[in-house]
Amino acid sequence: MLDVSSFSHLSLDPETTVDKIAAELRRALFDGELEPGTPLREVALADSLGVARSTVREALGSLVADGLAVRVANKGVAVSTPDPGVIHDVTRARTVLEVAGVRRWAEAAETDRQAVRDALAAYAELASTDFTTAAWNQAHLAIHRAFVGLTGSERLVAAADALAGEIRLALAKVDRTRRNATEQVASHALLVDLLEAGRTDDAADELVRHLADGETSMAAALT
Amino acid sequence: MLDVSSFSHLSLDPETTVDKIAAELRRALFDGELEPGTPLREVALADSLGVARSTVREALGSLVADGLAVRVANKGVAVSTPDPGVIHDVTRARTVLEVAGVRRWAEAAETDRQAVRDALAAYAELASTDFTTAAWNQAHLAIHRAFVGLTGSERLVAAADALAGEIRLALAKVDRTRRNATEQVASHALLVDLLEAGRTDDAADELVRHLADGETSMAAALT
DNA sequence: AATCGTCGGATTGTCGAACAATCTTCAGCA
DNA sequence: TGCTGAAGATTGTTCGACAATCCGACGATT
Numbered sequence: 265m266l267d268v269s270s271f272s273h274l275s276l277d278p279e280t281t282v283d284k285i286a287a288e289l290r291r292a293l294f295d296g297e298l299e300p301g302t303p304l305r306e307v308a309l310a311d312s313l314g315v316a317r318s319t320v321r322e323a324l325g326s327l328v329a330d331g332l333a334v335r336v337a338n339k340g341v342a343v344s345t346p347d348p349g350v351i352h353d354v355t356r357a358r359t360v361l362e363v364a365g366v367r368r369w370a371e372a373a374e375t376d377r378q379a380v381r382d383a384l385a386a387y388a389e390l391a392s393t394d395f396t397t398a399a400w401n402q403a404h405l406a407i408h409r410a411f412v413g414l415t416g417s418e419r420l421v422a423a424a425d426a427l428a429g430e431i432r433l434a435l436a437k438v439d440r441t442r443r444n445a446t447e448q449v450a451s452h453a454l455l456v457d458l459l460e461a462g463r464t465d466d467a468a469d470e471l472v473r474h475l476a477d478g479e480t481s482m483a484a485a486l487t
Numbered sequence: 488m489l490d491v492s493s494f495s496h497l498s499l500d501p502e503t504t505v506d507k508i509a510a511e512l513r514r515a516l517f518d519g520e521l522e523p524g525t526p527l528r529e530v531a532l533a534d535s536l537g538v539a540r541s542t543v544r545e546a547l548g549s550l551v552a553d554g555l556a557v558r559v560a561n562k563g564v565a566v567s568t569p570d571p572g573v574i575h576d577v578t579r580a581r582t583v584l585e586v587a588g589v590r591r592w593a594e595a596a597e598t599d600r601q602a603v604r605d606a607l608a609a610y611a612e613l614a615s616t617d618f619t620t621a622a623w624n625q626a627h628l629a630i631h632r633a634f635v636g637l638t639g640s641e642r643l644v645a646a647a648d649a650l651a652g653e654i655r656l657a658l659a660k661v662d663r664t665r666r667n668a669t670e671q672v673a674s675h676a677l678l679v680d681l682l683e684a685g686r687t688d689d690a691a692d693e694l695v696r697h698l699a700d701g702e703t704s705m706a707a708a709l710t
Numbered sequence: 711a712a713t714c715g716t717c718g719g720a721t722t723g724t725c726g727a728a729c730a731a732t733c734t735t736c737a738g739c740a
Numbered sequence: 741t742g743c744t745g746a747a748g749a750t751t752g753t754t755c756g757a758c759a760a761t762c763c764g765a766c767g768a769t770t
Contacts, residue, residue, distance in 0.1 A: 307721080318753070562733070
C-alpha cells in the first residue's frame with residue numbers, strides 16, 4: 265500500500281450552488297442566448313433557476329468581477345455590451361500578453377510548449393468535425409491562452425482568461441468563423457511552425473498581424 | 488446657456504455598504520492589521536461592523552475576486568499568504584506588463600507619460616515627509632502602475648492593480664523601505680530620465696533589474 | 711406644447727432569522 | 741497510541757421583510 269502522503273496531490277472542492285449558477289450563466293452568455301445589454305433580474309433568475317435571490321446575487325457578482333456583466337448601483341446587473349472601444353482595448357491587452365509569451369518560447373518550460381502543440385492539434389481536429397460556434401471559439405482561444413502560458417505566470421494566464429471571456433461574449437452571435445476553418449487552422453499552424461524553427465521575431469510579427477485582423481473582423485461583426 | 492447635452496459627462500455612483508466594507512477590509516490588510524492566513528469569520532465581522540452577514544459575505548467575495556483572500560468551500564475565507572512562489576509569479580507578471588509599458592514610451596499618449604512624471608513627483612515629495620508604510624507603498628506602486636498605463640490599455644492597468652494588491656499585502660508588515668527612501672526615489676528618477684532621453688532599451692533593462700531586486704528583497708522579508 | 715411634480719409599481723440593497731451540511735475539537739475508549 | 745463519536749462552530753442556502761432608489765405614467769402648470 266502506498267504512503268498516505270502520496271495522495272497529497274489529490275483535492276476536491278465541492279461545487280457550490282453559486283458556482284453552478286455562474287457556470288450556467290456563462291454558458292448562456294457564450295452560447296449567445298443572452299443578448300448584450302440584457303438586464304439580469306435577480307428575482308426572475310432566482311425562481312427561474314429554483315434558488316434563492318441571495319444565491320443568484322452572489323453568482324452575478326462573480327460575473328461582474330470577470331467583466332462579463334456590469335452592475336450599476338440600484339439598477340442591477342446587465343450583460344456587458346462589447347463596443348469597438350472595448351474590442352480595441354482587449355486586443356491591445358492580449359497582444360501584450362501573447363507576444364510576451366511567444367518571445368519566451370525558447371526559455372519556456374517544455375510542458376508549456378507542449379501545451380501549445382496540444383491546443384493546436386485539438387483545434388485542427390475539431391475543424392474536421394461538426395462543431396458548434398461556442399466549442400470552436402473555445403478551441404481557438406485555448407491556443408492563444410497557451411501562448412500566454414509560455415510566460416510561465418499563472419496570473420498572466422488568469423488575466424488572459426478574463427480577456428478571453430469578453431471576446432467570447434463578442435463572438436457569441438458570430439459564426440462567420442465556420443467557412444474558413446481550415447484557413448484559420450493553417451494560420452495558427454504557421455505561427456507554431458515559425459516558433460519551432462526558432463524564428464521568434466517572425467512569429468511575433470505574425471501574431472501581431474493575426475490579432476489586429478481579429479480586431480477588425482470583430483469590430484465589423486458588431487454591426 | 489449651454490445645451491442640455493453638455494451634462495452628459497457627469498456621473499456619480501452611490502457608494503454601497505458592500506463597497507465600504509470591502510474598502511475597510513482592504514485598508515486593514517494593507518496596514519498590516521490582519522496577518523496573512525487570518526480567517527475572516529463572517530459573523531464576527533458582521534457584528535463587529537454592525538452589518539448583516541449577507542453583506543459581509545458579499546464584501547468577502549470582492550476580496551477573493553481580487554486575490555487578496557482565498558475561499559475554500561465550507562471552510563471560509565482567509566487572508567492570502569504570500570509565499571516565494573507567489574512573489575515570483577507576481578514579479579514575472581508585472582515585469583511583462585511594465586516592460587511592455589516603458590517600451591511604448593515614445594508612442595504612448597502624452598497624458599500617460601505625464602502620469603508617470605506626476606507619480607514620480609508625488610513619490611519624491613512624499614520621501615521628505617513623515618510618511619506611513621502604507622502611504623509609501625501606495626506612492627511607489629503608483630509609479631509602476633503608471634508604467635503599465637503607458638500601454639494605453641485599461642485592462643492591463645486593472646490586471647496590474649490586482650498584482651499591486653498582492654504586493655501591498657506582502658509588504659504590509661515590512662517597513663525596511665524607510666531608511667533608503669531617497670535612494671529608492673533616485674532609482675526611479677533614473678529610470679524616467681532614461682525614458683526622457685529616448686534610451687528605452689536601457690530603461691527596460693533597468694526596470695527588469697529593479698523588479699528582480701524587489702522580488703529578492705520581498706522574498707527575504709517573508710522570513 | 712413642453713416642462714415639471716407627483717404618484718405607484720418594480721427592483722435593488724440590506725437586514726434578520728432559520729436550517730442543513732460540513733468542519734473542527736475534544737472527550738472517551740479500545 | 742490511535743480510533744470513534746458526539747458537541748460546537750462555521751459556512752452555504754433559503755425565506756421573508758423593509759427602506760431606498762429607479763422608472764414610467766399621469767396630470768398640472770406655464
